[in-house]
Amino acid sequence: xxxxxxxxxxxxxxxxxxxxxxxxxxxxxxxxxxxxxxxxxxxxxxxxxxxxxxxxxxxxxxxxxxxxxxxxxxxxxxxxxxxxxxxxxxxxxxxxxxxxxxxxxxxxxxxxxxxxxxxxxxxxxxxxxxxxxxxxxxxxxxxxxxxxxxxxxxxxxxxxxxxxxxxxxxxxxxxxxxxxxxxxxxxxxxxxxxxxxxxxxxxxxxxxxxxxxxxxxxxxxxxxxxxxxxxxxxxxxxxxxxxxxxxxxxxxxxxxxxxxxxxxxxxxxxxxxxxxxxxxxxxxxxxxxxxxxxxxxxxxxxxxxxxxxxxxxxxxxxxxxxxxxxxxxxxxxxxxxxxxxxxxxxxxxxxxxxxxxxxxxxxxxxxxxxxxxxxxxxx
Amino acid sequence: xxxxxxxxxxxxxxxxxxxxxxxxxxxxxxxxxxxxxxxxxxxxxxxxxxxxxxxxxxxxxxxxxxxxxxxxxxxxxxxxxxxxxxxxxxxxxxxxxxxxxxxxxxxxxxxxxxxxxxxxxxxxxxxxxxxx
Numbered sequence: 001x002x003x004x005x006x007x008x009x010x011x012x013x014x015x016x017x018x019x020x021x022x023x024x025x026x027x028x029x030x031x032x033x034x035x036x037x038x039x040x041x042x043x044x045x046x047x048x049x050x051x052x053x054x055x056x057x058x059x060x061x062x063x064x065x066x067x068x069x070x071x072x073x074x075x076x077x078x079x080x081x082x083x084x085x086x087x088x089x090x091x092x093x094x095x096x097x098x099x100x101x102x103x104x105x106x107x108x109x110x111x112x113x114x115x116x117x118x119x120x121x122x123x124x125x126x127x128x129x130x131x132x133x134x135x136x137x138x139x140x141x142x143x144x145x146x147x148x149x150x151x152x153x154x155x156x157x158x159x160x161x162x163x164x165x166x167x168x169x170x171x172x173x174x175x176x177x178x179x180x181x182x183x184x185x186x187x188x189x190x191x192x193x194x195x196x197x198x199x200x201x202x203x204x205x206x207x208x209x210x211x212x213x214x215x216x217x218x219x220x221x222x223x224x225x226x227x228x229x230x231x232x233x234x235x236x237x238x239x240x241x242x243x244x245x246x247x248x249x250x251x252x253x254x255x256x257x258x259x260x261x262x263x264x265x266x267x268x269x270x271x272x273x274x275x276x277x278x279x280x281x282x283x284x285x286x287x288x289x290x291x292x293x294x295x296x297x298x299x300x301x302x303x304x305x306x307x308x309x310x311x312x313x314x315x316x317x318x319x320x321x322x323x324x325x326x327x328x329x330x331x332x333x334x335x336x337x338x339x340x341x342x343x344x345x346x347x348x349x350x351x352x353x354x355x356x357x358x359x360x361x362x363x364x365x366x367x368x369x370x371x372x373x374x375x376x377x378x379x
Numbered sequence: 380x381x382x383x384x385x386x387x388x389x390x391x392x393x394x395x396x397x398x399x400x401x402x403x404x405x406x407x408x409x410x411x412x413x414x415x416x417x418x419x420x421x422x423x424x425x426x427x428x429x430x431x432x433x434x435x436x437x438x439x440x441x442x443x444x445x446x447x448x449x450x451x452x453x454x455x456x457x458x459x460x461x462x463x464x465x466x467x468x469x470x471x472x473x474x475x476x477x478x479x480x481x482x483x484x485x486x487x488x489x490x491x492x493x494x495x496x497x498x499x500x501x502x503x504x505x506x507x508x509x510x511x
Contacts, residue, residue: 131440
């Protein structure tokens with residue numbers, strides 16, 4: 001079967017850019033990725049975005065004079081970029097295209113994300129309180145996994161420390177646990193600095209057909225790209241239902257579904273990973289991701305952060321880019337931002353945040369829908 | 380005379396939440412639907428859900444979420460009903476020191492806000508049983 005190689009990457013930094021349109025940010029990221037790949041002819045383009053409106057990908061490629069191919073705009077919430085990547089990789093594997101461009105763009109409104117996902121009555125009833133759902137999940141994680149508020153703060157301390165070295169991040173100053181716990185309480189147990197900021201940015205990758213399992217070369221291979229939705233039943237999963245079942249212990253999370261499929265597709269497991277970029281919408285979400293991705297056993301994520309397992313220099317560094325807590329979250333761009341970071345890591349070009357000798361990497365996003373995506377990369 | 384308007388039709392009566400019970404898989408759901416959200420069967424019956432339950436998770440919302448016109452802070456959480464359902468709900472208590480895991484809760488149809496013509500908009504919420 002045909003393999004898929006990542007032959008080009010490009011980023012527009014994540015942050016706030018008042019004088020730029022989402023199209024302009026996309027143009028910069030796409031131009032950089034195509035340049036990195038040696039300016040190939042691509043036969044299709046896939047654009048992940050949630051808030052950019054009609055034909056947003058077409059506007060980016062129109063501005064670059066590169067239209068004419070199929071351009072597919074993909075919305076899958078926080079996993080939009082992962083969904084775009086999955087479609088492109090699948091088409092290449094099937095022999096439909098030799099080269100495909102995948103990019104994600106976003107310019108988010110400020111503050112709590114307003115989502116058309118919620119019916120007007122749910123907004124009127126105060127049930128569109130996105131951070132409150134995160135807080136309920138955090139409270140349950142604290143109860144079930146021995147996580148404390150101080151450990152939640154430690155996730156922020158770790159990611160912000162790592163983000164200092166990422167020029168594409170929005171926040172590049174270290175913070176202390178005391179400062180995190182002194183920031184405004186949004187929804188107990190979550191304080192403002194434990195929540196990522198919705199923001200703006202773009203990321204792009206160029207994919208090419210490659211011989212399967214082309215190990216040993218300098219190139220980076222896309223070993224798996226999966227997308228899964230939720231199974232019904234859990235009250236707090238990202239499908240954001242109005243109710244769930246009390247007996248939900250056997251219902252796998254959408255992240256677990258996506259991860260299981262990705263490990264199977266690639267013939268890899270959590271023990272093979274050298275570096276991970278995971279969804280840290282809030283500090284508890286990062287810890288929950290450790291468990292749902294199978295990085296650590298259920299209930300042990302608190303120990304992992306306490307023991308520094310996932311810090312740079314630890315056994316399995318998570319979010320060397322600084323994560324969304326440092327970068328901010330432009331929905332459509334965030335999954336591909338992870339792929340750009342992980343490709344840099346596998347190429348050995350991540351500078352002071354390099355994970356030494358990284359050969360196998362996992363990227364993970366999850367959000368409303370539910371939509372969960374998992375990407376596995378290898379060199 | 381100003382009236383009272385439920386925030387949404389079909390969610391609740393003054394006495395109980397309106398849910399559904401699936402005749403095929405035997406599970407309950409809320410809100411009531413014509414198809415069971417768990418097994419896809421259309422053999423569902425509308426039922427009155429219990430007006431009491433236990434507290435499973437909670438927080439307080441401190442800033443008005445999008446589209447909300449009521450007061451903050453307000454309590455927000457999950458109440459487990461005897462039917463085996465966990466319901467996402469507004470809570471009538473936002474002082475978190477008064478809430479605890481497994482606490483007995485009771486349904487309360489509570490005011491959300493008032494419209495310009497004086498109509499009171501009400502929603503379902505749960506309050507600690509000792510206050511009800």
